[in-house]
Amino acid sequence: MNFDLSSAMKLAIGSAVFAAGALLAVTLDNYQLQVGTSLAMLCVLCWAWNFVGGYMGYPSLATSAFFGIGAYANAVAQLHGASLSVAWMVAGLAGGVIAALVGVPMLRLKGHYFAVGSIAMVEVGREIANNWDGLTGGAVGLNLPLMAGSPDYVSRFFYLAMLALAFLSFALTLFIERTRFGFGLRCIRQNEDAASMVGMDVFRYKVAAFVLSGVLCAMAGSIYASMVAFIEPKDAFNIITTIEIPVMVMLGGMGTLFGPMIGGVFYVVLKEFVWANFINWHSGILGAIIVAVIYFIPAGVFGTKWSILISRLRRSPERKPSKLAEIKG
Amino acid sequence: MLAQYVVNGVLTGGIYACLAVGFSLVWGVLNVVNMLHGSMVVLGAYFCLYAVQQLGTPLYVAMPLACLFLFAAGYAVQKGVINRVIGQPILITLTLTFGLELIVNNLLLHLFSATPRSLVTNFGAIEVFGLRIPVVRIGGMLVAAILTVLVYWLLRHSKIGRAIIAVRMDRHAAALMGIRIKQIYALTFGIGALMAGAAGCAMALIYPITPMMSGLFLGKAFIICVLGGLGSVPGAIIGGLVLGLVEGVGSVTLGPQWATSVGFMLMMLVIIVFPSGLAGKRGYE
Numbered sequence: 001m002n003f004d005l006s007s008a009m010k011l012a013i014g015s016a017v018f019a020a021g022a023l024l025a026v027t028l029d030n031y032q033l034q035v036g037t038s039l040a041m042l043c044v045l046c047w048a049w050n051f052v053g054g055y056m057g058y059p060s061l062a063t064s065a066f067f068g069i070g071a072y073a074n075a076v077a078q079l080h081g082a083s084l085s086v087a088w089m090v091a092g093l094a095g096g097v098i099a100a101l102v103g104v105p106m107l108r109l110k111g112h113y114f115a116v117g118s119i120a121m122v123e124v125g126r127e128i129a130n131n132w133d134g135l136t137g138g139a140v141g142l143n144l145p146l147m148a149g150s151p152d153y154v155s156r157f158f159y160l161a162m163l164a165l166a167f168l169s170f171a172l173t174l175f176i177e178r179t180r181f182g183f184g185l186r187c188i189r190q191n192e193d194a195a196s197m198v199g200m201d202v203f204r205y206k207v208a209a210f211v212l213s214g215v216l217c218a219m220a221g222s223i224y225a226s227m228v229a230f231i232e233p234k235d236a237f238n239i240i241t242t243i244e245i246p247v248m249v250m251l252g253g254m255g256t257l258f259g260p261m262i263g264g265v266f267y268v269v270l271k272e273f274v275w276a277n278f279i280n281w282h283s284g285i286l287g288a289i290i291v292a293v294i295y296f297i298p299a300g301v302f303g304t305k306w307s308i309l310i311s312r313l314r315r316s317p318e319r320k321p322s323k324l325a326e327i328k329g
Numbered sequence: 330m331l332a333q334y335v336v337n338g339v340l341t342g343g344i345y346a347c348l349a350v351g352f353s354l355v356w357g358v359l360n361v362v363n364m365l366h367g368s369m370v371v372l373g374a375y376f377c378l379y380a381v382q383q384l385g386t387p388l389y390v391a392m393p394l395a396c397l398f399l400f401a402a403g404y405a406v407q408k409g410v411i412n413r414v415i416g417q418p419i420l421i422t423l424t425l426t427f428g429l430e431l432i433v434n435n436l437l438l439h440l441f442s443a444t445p446r447s448l449v450t451n452f453g454a455i456e457v458f459g460l461r462i463p464v465v466r467i468g469g470m471l472v473a474a475i476l477t478v479l480v481y482w483l484l485r486h487s488k489i490g491r492a493i494i495a496v497r498m499d500r501h502a503a504a505l506m507g508i509r510i511k512q513i514y515a516l517t518f519g520i521g522a523l524m525a526g527a528a529g530c531a532m533a534l535i536y537p538i539t540p541m542m543s544g545l546f547l548g549k550a551f552i553i554c555v556l557g558g559l560g561s562v563p564g565a566i567i568g569g570l571v572l573g574l575v576e577g578v579g580s581v582t583l584g585p586q587w588a589t590s591v592g593f594m595l596m597m598l599v600i601i602v603f604p605s606g607l608a609g610k611r612g613y614e
Contacts (some may be wrong), residue, residue, distance in 0.1 A: 105601040112362055112419055116551055117600045120593050123548060127590030170393045239544065243427050246420055280439060287431030294425045295415060 010257055013173065017261075018167045022274035025163075033155045037227065039222050039268050040162040042248065046260030048216035049245045051209045051252050054255035056191030058206070062118035062246045063217055065125045066095045068216030070237035071225035072129060076177070077144045078226075084147070088222050092158060094212050095218020107203065118244065126237035141232030143198055144225055158227040165223065171217050176283040185209055189255070197319055251293050333460050334577040336339050340466045342573025344535075346362040347473030348528035348546060349553035349565040352520030355394075357417060357560015358517045359495040365544030366525055366550050367408070368433040374533035375437065375540075378446055384550045392472070395469025407515040411478055415514060423534025430543070445537035469531035470605040473540045476527050480520065493517055497560055533586040548589070552596040571595075 021036070028036060044064055050058040073094035077087040099112050106117050129136045136142065178181040184205045187195035196202040225231045244267070252263025274285045352366045373395045382393035410429065412423055452464035484490035495503040496513045500575050504510050528546075532538060557564025572592055579591035 059418070059423070109600065112356070112360075113555075113600055115362065115419055116421060116555060117597060120551070120597050120600070123593045124590060124597060127587075127593060131586050131590065243424065247424050250420070250424065281435060283431045284435030284439075286426040287435065290424055290428030290431070292399070292412075294421055294428070 007174060011146045011174055012173075014167075014170050014258075018163060018170070022160060025159055028102045028159075030151065030155050033159045035268070035272065037159045037162045039156070039264060040159070040166040040246070041224055041294075042264040042268060044162070044169050044216055044220040045241075045245050046165070046249050046252070046264045047173050048213040048220070050173065050186070050249055050255065050260045051176070052213045053246055055177075055189060056247055056257070057208050057255075059115040059246070060118045060210075060213070061115055061246070062121045062214075063240050064236075064238050064242035065118070065121035066099060066214040067221035067224070067241070068122070068125050068129065068233075069214075070095050070221030071217065071231045071236040072136055072142075074222035074225045075144050076135060079142070080147055088219065088226075091222030092215045093211070095221075096117075097216040098130070099211045099214025100207060103214075104165065107206040107210060119239075122237050122239055122242050124240075126233045129233035129237060136233070137184045139233060141230055144229045144231070146229050147226070150198055158223060161223050162220070162227075165216070166217055170214070170257075172216075173260075177257060177284040178326035179266065181190050181205065181208070186255070204218055239269050246295065247290050251297070251298065331578075332458075335570035335574065336370070336460050337461060338574040338577030340470045340573070341572060342570035343470035343571075344473045344528055344531045344559055345549060345573050346566045346569030347524055347531065347555055349550045349557070349569055350477050350562055351524030351528075352497075352550035353390040353557065353560055353565045354480070354493075354524075354562075355471075355521040356554060356584070358493055359407075359411075359506075359514050360419075361411065361415065361422045361426065362419070363429045363521065364370045364423065364544070364547065365433060366521070367547035368437060368540070369399060369403065369446075369522050370431055370529040370532065371437060371538060371540050371543050372433070373529025374538040375441055375446075376526070377530040377535055378538070381448060387610055393529070395530055396526045399526030400519045402415040403525075404515050404519035406522075407518035408511070409590075411518065412511050412514060415511075416519075418612050429505050434540055435545055441540060443539050443541055445539040446533075447537035448468065448533045454593045465534050469534045473531045474526060476524065477562065477566060480524065484519075484562060489513075489516060489580075545589075549592070554590045555600055 007118070025033070025035070047061065047069065048066075049063055052058050052203075070091040073091040074087045075092040078084070082090060106114065106121075106164070109117055130139050132138070149157070156298065167278075174316075184200055184202075185197065187200060188202055188205060192202055201247060248263040248267045249260050250263065251266055252261065253259030270289060271286065274282045274289075276284055335568070336572070338509065349369060352363060353402040354363055355487075356362045366444040372466040376398055377388075378393045379409070381388055382392060393414075406429070411425065414425055438521075452468070454461050454463045456462070475480065482490075484494055492503070492508045492513050493516070495508060496510060496517075500510055500602045503513075532546075553565060553568035554570075556567030556571055557566070572595075575591055575595055583591065
């Protein structure tokens with residue numbers, strides 16, 4: 001791994017942001033803490049997706065599948081007598097194991113087939129949770145044990161827990177970006193055949209990235225489940241979330257370190273604004289935002305070469321008459 | 330009892346084929362996973378419903394009108410919106426159509442509310458060898474089957490159809506042969522929308538429809554498309570029939586609540602074992 005000045009800077013900036021977030025916990029009220037927690041959760045999911053979708057370039061739509069697995073693994077473990085911390089570990093483990101089992105056949109697929117296969121994981125997960133009444137409580141859902149303590153304490157606890165997980169995802173991204181593993185993932189995105197031809201064990205890299213992503217998503221799902229204390233299939237295996245996450249990362253910049261966080265923050269702010277002001281039209285407006293992102297900044301805030309875009313915008317009025325003159329001439 | 334489920338499965342399978350043909354064609358030719366498809370099915374169903382119930386149009390006029398309307402809408406969406414991002418990575422086209430789906434679905438919910446509506450039609454039922462078959466279902470299946478065969482014929486024998494196949498096989502070569510690619514894309518998308526609308530009309534005859542069902546329809550189109558292979562009409566027919574049968578038999582043996590999951594599990598299995606679909610390779614129709 002090569003750790004230079006720029007990575008030290010990035011680590012410093014990231015740590016400062018997270019430290020500020022943690023300090024804010026003292027002053028925020030319950031509603032703000034809730035928004036903060038969901039923001040941190042989305043950042044975790046974005047960073048987790050970024051390994052597979054951003055660095056490796058595989059269009060994964062399986063985020064909600066691992067999120068749901070984590071949520072249910074946590075609930076089932078706690079209902080069988082595990083303590084909170086053990087249940088969270090179990091959830092992460094479950095996410096990793098299932099990612100490995102499903103990833104081995106699935107990562108042989110490419111392009112559209114991978115995308116569809118991964119979205120089918122969400123559907124299958126939800127249907128299993130819906131129908132396996134004995135384990136998951138079926139469509140009625142499951143109640144998790146409530147945490148002891150005052151509401152203020154509980155919401156701060158979950159906020160800090162989610163923030164810690166987000167920091168972990170951030171640090172992992174920074175670390176992996178600079179290792180052989182991260183380099184391998186970028187090679188796979190650019191040209192998988194060439195990467196395998198120069199002797200890279202492409203398949204192991206792919207499975208490793210998928211497992212890493214699965215573990216992080218499952219951990220986020222498990223903290224979420226403990227926080228809301230009630231889960232049901234269509235909430236845990238949410239099909240909208242699974243597509244929103246790539247949109248957020250795209251908004252920020254795929255395969256970049258800060259992109260997932262910026263995209264997540266931007267998206268949550270937009271969403272909160274739209275929710276508050278256009279309650280009947282929120283999904284339509286979200287759709288319009290998605291279309292606009294794809295039209296105008298498909299490479300994201302961090303991936304777009306702004307100087308080129310701006311200079312092109314500036315130049316275009318001058319160009320038009322000259323082009324017309326050319327045609328006439 | 331099983332025979333009854335098999336017959337029901339085949340009847341539903343015919344409509345499923347119609348549902349998936351458009352989706353499969355768009356995926357195969359444009360290389361776009363069209364997340365809008367489910368909402369187009371609902372739109373077709375509602376157009377037909379409102380023409381019949383509010384305006385008193387006879388059914389046999391309302392259905393072609395709904396199809397034409399969907400064709401025009403699909404053509405316009407492709408020409409105006411999707412053509413701009415064609416050929417870009419999957420994630421871009423997929424999220425774009427998902428964004429459009431959110432917009433259209435929101436509009437549908439706003440205009441028609443989430444209440445399930447159905448075309449109340451009762452043409453009775455016929456009995457063959459002790460099997461009870463409602464006439465409506467046969468009608469729905471027939472309409473769907475005729476349209477599907479028509480698309481097959483169009484692709485094989487018309488000039489436009491040949492052009493669509495040529496674009497699917499190699500769009501660069503097709504462009505060099507003087508085919509206007511963007512025009513073909515828009516036409517293909519229009520045909521896809523038309524088929525979705527027709528499937529919606531047929532569905533409205535049988536089931537109550539709500540805008541919330543668009544995801545369900547999309548899921549079915551996905552499964553059938555994977556089962557049958559991309560962009561192939563015979564594949565969609567096979568896939569549709571297989572799904573209809575599997576759902577029918579699955580709901581007898583495992584219980585009705587498993588019907589949808591059985592389809593998805595079958596799809597994951599097929600995707601892993603035969604990555605180019607049960608019907609094999611794509612190419613010349």
